[in-house]
Each structure stands twice: as C-alpha cells, then as structure tokens.
Amino acid sequence: MVDFKTENVAQRIGYTKKLMQYFLNPKNAGPMEDATVTSLTGSVACGDMIKLYLKIEDDVIKRATFESYGCAANIATASVMTEMVTGMRVEEARKITFRDVVEELGGVPRIKYHCATLAVQSLQIALDKYEVLAGRKPLDKNFVLRLLRGILDPETDKDLVSAGKVKDVKVDGRRVEITLAMEDGGEAAKVVREDVTQVFEGLNVELVLLFSPPE
Amino acid sequence: MEYIYLDNVRAARVDERALQEMMPYFTEKFGVPGGEFGHAYEEEAAEAVERARETIARSLGVHPSEIVFTSSPEESNNLGVIGYALANGKGKVVASRIESSCVLESVKYLSEHGYPSRVLAVDREGFVDTEALKKHASGATLIAIQRSNGEIGTVQDTHAASDIAEDAGSGYHMDMRYSYLQERIDLGRMHVTTATIASNLVHGPLGIAALYVREGVRLRPLLRGTYHEGDIRPGVVPTALAVGFGAAVREWMRERDAIVMRMRRYRDSLMKGLLEIEDTELNGATDDRRIPGNVNVSFKGAEGEAILLMANEKGIIARTGSACYSRSLKPSYVIRALGKTYEVSHGSVLFSIGKYNDPSEVPRVVEVMSSVVEKLRELNPFRREVR
Numbered sequence: 001m002v003d004f005k006t007e008n009v010a011q012r013i014g015y016t017k018k019l020m021q022y023f024l025n026p027k028n029a030g031p032m033e034d035a036t037v038t039s040l041t042g043s044v045a046c047g048d049m050i051k052l053y054l055k056i057e058d059d060v061i062k063r064a065t066f067e068s069y070g071c072a073a074n075i076a077t078a079s080v081m082t083e084m085v086t087g088m089r090v091e092e093a094r095k096i097t098f099r100d101v102v103e104e105l106g107g108v109p110r111i112k113y114h115c116a117t118l119a120v121q122s123l124q125i126a127l128d129k130y131e132v133l134a135g136r137k138p139l140d141k142n143f144v145l146r147l148l149r150g151i152l153d154p155e156t157d158k159d160l161v162s163a164g165k166v167k168d169v170k171v172d173g174r175r176v177e178i179t180l181a182m183e184d185g186g187e188a189a190k191v192v193r194e195d196v197t198q199v200f201e202g203l204n205v206e207l208v209l210l211f212s213p214p215e
Numbered sequence: 216m217e218y219i220y221l222d223n224v225r226a227a228r229v230d231e232r233a234l235q236e237m238m239p240y241f242t243e244k245f246g247v248p249g250g251e252f253g254h255a256y257e258e259e260a261a262e263a264v265e266r267a268r269e270t271i272a273r274s275l276g277v278h279p280s281e282i283v284f285t286s287s288p289e290e291s292n293n294l295g296v297i298g299y300a301l302a303n304g305k306g307k308v309v310a311s312r313i314e315s316s317c318v319l320e321s322v323k324y325l326s327e328h329g330y331p332s333r334v335l336a337v338d339r340e341g342f343v344d345t346e347a348l349k350k351h352a353s354g355a356t357l358i359a360i361q362r363s364n365g366e367i368g369t370v371q372d373t374h375a376a377s378d379i380a381e382d383a384g385s386g387y388h389m390d391m392r393y394s395y396l397q398e399r400i401d402l403g404r405m406h407v408t409t410a411t412i413a414s415n416l417v418h419g420p421l422g423i424a425a426l427y428v429r430e431g432v433r434l435r436p437l438l439r440g441t442y443h444e445g446d447i448r449p450g451v452v453p454t455a456l457a458v459g460f461g462a463a464v465r466e467w468m469r470e471r472d473a474i475v476m477r478m479r480r481y482r483d484s485l486m487k488g489l490l491e492i493e494d495t496e497l498n499g500a501t502d503d504r505r506i507p508g509n510v511n512v513s514f515k516g517a518e519g520e521a522i523l524l525m526a527n528e529k530g531i532i533a534r535t536g537s538a539c540y541s542r543s544l545k546p547s548y549v550i551r552a553l554g555k556t557y558e559v560s561h562g563s564v565l566f567s568i569g570k571y572n573d574p575s576e577v578p579r580v581v582e583v584m585s586s587v588v589e590k591l592r593e594l595n596p597f598r599r600e601v602r
Binding site: 015046069070074194 | 521557
C-alpha cells in the first residue's frame, strides 16, 4: 500500500522491479483491429502519449490494448492498466484512479505520477466516447472539452483547456468546430492538429479546427 | 553484466596510476599546502600540488601561476563569468545559447544585477554566427563562448571569438572542459582571459577542476573566507585530488596521440553504425568540427528515457536529452536550440567516449541500440501509421 501523504520521495526515485517488468515486456501492447472505441491522450511534443483500444461487449471490457510513445513509466502504467480493466464492467472501470495504477505497480516515482494520470485519463476518455457512440451521452461542448483536456499543449505543458488555448467550441449535430488561441503554421500547431484529429477518431464527426492567435 | 560505458561526461573511471599516486595523500601525507612558512606536512603537500599545477599548465601552454584549482567546473565557470564581470566593469555580457547551464545561469545572475546581456542563437549544427558575435561584441565586458559542447560535441571557432573579444576590448571566458586534451589548444596564443577545465573528464578524480586565469586578470571572489589560490577563492586545495588531477593529465599526455586517435575512430564508426538505423538523425557538427569523444543522435519515434533504460538492461550505458529523463521534465535546451523538433529532442541519445573505450565495442553498441529502437517504435501508434 502506497501512502501518498507520507511517501518518502527519496525512496521513490527509480523504478520498482514490477514497473521495469511491464516496461521491458509490456502486456497487451499493439493496436486492435476490431476495437469498439479508441482514445489518445498526451502529446508527441511532451514525449508522452498513449493510445488505448477497448473491445466492449454488453458493457463489459472484453479486451484492452495500448500503444505508447513515451518513457518507461508511460509504457508500464498503460500496460498494467489494460490488464486491470480486462473483464471489468464499464461502470467499474470508471472508478479506477491513477492511485490504483500506481499501487498496482508497487509505486511510481512522484515525478512520473503524470504518466499514471495520463493512462487513466485515456481510459476515461475512451469510456466517454463509448457512451457517446452508444447514444447514452450527448456529443456536446462538455464532451468536446473533456477530449481536449486529454491533449497537452506543447507551449505550456498543461492540457489545452487548462492552458487557456481553447477559445471556442461549437457543436452542431456531428459538426464540431474548435477555435484554438494559438499561431497556425508553427510546430506547436502542427502537433496539436495531429493530436486533436486523433482524439476524435471513430466518433464520425466533421471536425473543423481554427487557429486564432491571441492579440 | 559486462557493461559498455558511454557516459563519460557524467562520470568517468579514474586512471589507475592517478589513483595510486593519490592514496598516500589521504593517509601518511595528509597535509594541505600551507602559507609561506609551512610545517613539514604542509611543505610536502605544497610540493605535490605545485607539481600537479605545473603538469596542467604545461598541457595548456601557460604558466603555472595562471592555474587556479577549484572544486568543480561549475565553480570555475561561475568565477570566470560572474567573478570576472564584477571586477571589470558594467558592460554587456555575451554568451551562446548552448553554453552549459552554469554559464547561462551566471549570465542571468549578472543581467539581474545591472549587466545588459545577450544570448546568441546557434545554427542547426550548433555553431555561433561569428558575424552576429562581432555585431554584439562592441561595448562588451565579457564574452563567454565555449570551446565545445558536452552534449552535441560541436567545436566553436574560438580563435575568431577570442580575436573579436580582443578587438572589442572585452574579456573572454572559454569553457573548454569537453575539449581538454582531446584537442590541442594553446591558450598562450589566444586572447582568453579565463578558461575552465575539469579533472574527471580526463579520468582524474571528481571534486576538483581548474580555472585558467590569464596573468594580470582580476577576478572578484564569489565565496568569502581566508583566500587561497591567488586570493581568488577560500578553502584549501585538497592535496590528494590535485595530485590525482595532475597524474591523470600526465598519463593522458603520455599517450595522447594514441588515445585521441582511438576516440576518433570510435566516434566515426559509432556514428556511421547508428546513422544506418532508419530515421536516425545526427545532432551537432560533422567531421572534426566535433570533439573526438562525442556522438549524439536522435532516434525519431522513440523516447530517450525508454531507450536508455532498455539499453541499460542490455548492457549499454548512455544519456538522453529527453524531458522524461530530466528532473524538470523539459527536453534538452541544447537540442532545442538547434531548431529541432520536440520529437528529435525526446529521442536524443548522447554517447560520450572516454579513454578506456575500445572501438571493438562499437558493433555491440549499434546492435543493441538498433534492437531497442525497433522495439520501442513498434509500440508507437504514430510510427505505425507512418509505415
């Protein structure tokens, strides 16, 4: 049991044996052809990205796989989480927190907690998308903002919403128009465009991305 | 496991003979150099330290009185930048964007204390634009341009830079620790006011470094106390470490040509092997515009920390400029200064070669790196789509 309040940071520098095993021989790695839903969180810019694939039948997660571009903690947290959720009901999986993932690995260096957060966020977003695809949740502005919270802004290392980069979101049926407060044409815009496009994968929406740099 | 160690800029193995010569200075000869009338122990220590100082001075083509022992290259760089500026006027301080952080932080400190500063950009190979330097040199109190960069190995045209400094009437601080003994540098022939070298980078002990201070150049001490070392810093010189530093320099100088040639061969063959891996890009300059001991490449689509840990498992030790490996979670500012993408920064790996590395190691290094990179790229969703 990891006590998050009293945990000694000095003792947590370095990875546990279990984490290293999941990193060196990750379980459930690779894409899934027949996934019910996918999600993408993180950003190439931050060197920390997870793509999650879930096969869900009758509200039960039958299979889960992942792909990753990131550090050892990123790979290990994503991998162990796919094992944790396999066989779970959707509402159970919704309750998983980053602490559960950290604990499952016997601890993660504090500076790497964000990897576990990212993994859990990718799960939550995938489940959100599942609910939207199933028609149980509306495709609305709140949902779009949730998706955008999963993308890191390369200029600030915060997510796009927290970084104040989302200027406007308009949803009209399947048409989603997002206005970002950043300069178009630069490297940051390019990676954000790729990431946003990926995030909406499988939702069957018409995505319009506008860039409007702050004055 | 039998490791192949390629992180010599972080910490390097101490030369065996240097270590042997140091040992008595921890036990029966434990004294430290004294003042003018030292007792027997102080005399013995003073002789040993002065011998080391002479060896180091000779390797640089300077006078022993121009060598100041310090505790670290960081201290040397702080002294050379802040210590010089505080004693020599209030003009501009000019540095390159890829100076080591102790130089850049020193420049920042000065700019917070009334010194105008200018940090110069570098090109894609890491070179400072000599014309830009010329333009910004006028009115400068100090110019700090490193001889070579520890991360990307690029060797600057410091002869031109020091001439520019001289013409502008400015001091010139040169962090030359990564070039020291790998390249022939005759400080006596350059307009350098201060220069930094470090013991461990030439296989001497950690915990000691030096600052060359040209005859007649004034520095303000940064630490207070009873001053030693030409009234520039307090704290006695650790005799054993100075002896080790001197002996390591002497041992390197003894086989200098052979060592440098071996490092160069290692560098060239490693660089060639790694660049044959698909989507791998060289960071820094090519040919002999880079120091013999440095190879830095980026494996696109794989993250540096993951590369390093996996390579470590297979017996190869290196470093990365990836954000994930740093405490600040920021990618290497050196690689970013080259104008390279985030992806290239995160995938950058530094192999630093020491005198104990043998070129016969190269095929195994290339084989391991290639398999590690391939494995990590398989996990990368963007990578898969590219294919």
